Amino acid sequence: MIGVLSMMLMVVVHRKANCQDPLVTNISDLRSLLITLQTWEAQNADHPAQAGLRRVTTELESLLVSKSTSPPPPVAVPAASSSAAVEKGSLRALAVGGTQCFVSQSSEFWGEPVVWGPEHHTPDAAECCAACHAHALAAARGGLDAGPNSTTCNTWVYCGDPDRCGQHYRECWLKHQKEIPPPEARAAASGANGNSMWTSGVVYGSDGDWLKQYDGRTTLTLHFELGDVVVKLLPELAPASVRELRRMAALLALEGTGCDGCKLYRSEVNFLVQGVIRHPGAYVATPRRPNPPQKKMMQRGLACWAGGMGGPDWFVNLIDQSGFGDDHLCWGKIDDMALLDAIVKLPTKPKAKPNEMTFLAKELRFNMTLS
């Protein structure tokens, strides 16, 4: 037995030495070999040779156990991320995909149950929310008891605290409320008491339903490290662009994160400051035409999509200038230009030719909120 293992050891050492694997320094005794084999076994679970590897590992393991009083050390496995972090990541992934879960912690929302929790378990709240959405989609396809006429899930209730939930742990209730309250009021109106072991949320039928609350909002504030820039949105000039910008700001507010790809990168004295607005799940570009006629005079402070396109690259115009005609689609107006005037004075990258674009030496990131 030991002879066979020594031969294997030599083969292993030879192979690994050729690969310059740092593990080779560890294969100096059988215990280290066992750890190495166990690691490979864990890493190659799908490999056809895994069964053979498993047999050798098991034999070596039992041999070492029989020769020793202390058990072999446990295999080092990568630490699993905490379940709360996984759940948060899943909820974000759903939001990026367009399914907002509108989570209310410590709340048990009321509603007519359409799927009962004791027979319906999910690993976390995100999957319960996704299940609610899937239930509604099944009806839309003509499934469930009455196809599109079925009573479908628009409210989910989940129990994820193993200590408090007891027999209800991981129950995922799918419920139907006749009318879902608007997002701000949903917790108060739906049975939240702040102390429940349950987590609840709602699923709106379409983006439009939950975005309604943002319809009237026209103040988009861009938050830079250097300070804020307040943009008054102009739906009368660019209705679709304003709709997408509102949706993006709402998404960022729900996720509680900053904007991943919002930045300024170009500055031209007496002309413009230019940047891009982009974030996973929000793509603000819209068709350039048709749109209402644009202003004849390109005013100082207008925020428009760059290059005669429909986004996501944009600029702020720094001086009143005529002659652009209908070239640019403008969606906002900045009255207080103090910060942009300061930004245009910041250091820029050296240029090879004078007529090249001028790029900021350091790109300036920003986040946004809508009010």
Ligand SMILES: *[C@@H]1O[C@H](CO)[C@@H](O)[C@H](O)[C@H]1NC(C)=O
């Ligand atoms: C060698 O093994 C020890 C303990 O088993 C481990 O802490 C160390 O990271 C290993 N070294 C390499 C290079 O794999």
Ligand SMILES: *[C@@H]1O[C@H](CO)[C@@H](O)[C@H](O)[C@H]1NC(C)=O
């Ligand atoms: C849904 O309801 C409408 C109106 O009551 C009815 O005409 C239709 O046949 C129903 N569809 C199904 C699939 O039951």
Ligand SMILES: *[C@@H]1O[C@H](CO)[C@@H](O)[C@H](O)[C@H]1NC(C)=O
């Ligand atoms: C944007 O928000 C994120 C997350 O809250 C934060 O880490 C980042 O510093 C913010 N960036 C700016 C420019 O405010």
